[in-house]
Amino acid sequence: MEFKGKTTTCPSPISVPTLISNSLSPSSSPSSQSFYPTIPSPSQSPPMAQPSPPPIIVSPCAACKILRRRCSEKCVLAPYFPPTDPLKFTIAHRVFGASNIVKFLQEIPVSQRADAVSSMVYEANARIRDPVYGCAGAICHLQKQVSELQAQLAKSQAELVNMHSQQANLVALICMEMSHSQEQMFQPQPHIDMSNFVDDNNFGSAWEPLWT
Numbered sequence: 026m027e028f029k030g031k032t033t034t035c036p037s038p039i040s041v042p043t044l045i046s047n048s049l050s051p052s053s054s055p056s057s058q059s060f061y062p063t064i065p066s067p068s069q070s071p072p073m074a075q076p077s078p079p080p081i082i083v084s085p086c087a088a089c090k091i092l093r094r095r096c097s098e099k100c101v102l103a104p105y106f107p108p109t110d111p112l113k114f115t116i117a118h119r120v121f122g123a124s125n126i127v128k129f130l131q132e133i134p135v136s137q138r139a140d141a142v143s144s145m146v147y148e149a150n151a152r153i154r155d156p157v158y159g160c161a162g163a164i165c166h167l168q169k170q171v172s173e174l175q176a177q178l179a180k181s182q183a184e185l186v187n188m189h190s191q192q193a194n195l196v197a198l199i200c201m202e203m204s205h206s207q208e209q210m211f212q213p214q215p216h217i218d219m220s221n222f223v224d225d226n227n228f229g230s231a232w233e234p235l236w237t
Contacts, residue, residue: 087111092123101130105142113146120149 085096086103151160
């Protein structure tokens, strides 16, 4: 026997990703978003937060800014003339010139360039203060102060030696007096001969005839 029934069509199954995508779509209503929340897949881990690199501020050095030229990455003057201190390069450039500074820095090792820049800036400052003698005048002044201080030191040392000798002489004199006084204390007393003196009894008997 054959049974002929009414055939019914089942609705096509709706997958979970379709529902999730529908819930995330802008056209979805708030009620659908509340019923179908977004659930991350276990196989997909959230991305790790990577530390952002420090911001690199690309700014021309003080030398290139004053000279109005483009500052490259291999600029010789950039490590020693930062943009925050333009007066440093202005003073050195005024006395030596930018080309001479670059030429001098290229001729010496990198480990000595910082000291060389400090020396050039100091000498330029001295030359601006004293155009005639420059740093030589400051050196002579310092040498004069050193010689004066050395003379004062020698004088103080001589006075100190004199005071030590006087103190030693005074201590020796005090020790001699103390030893002399101790010798006098322990020295035996001299013997006194009492035979030279007249006995009281003999003295009375000698005067008896006078009374009689």
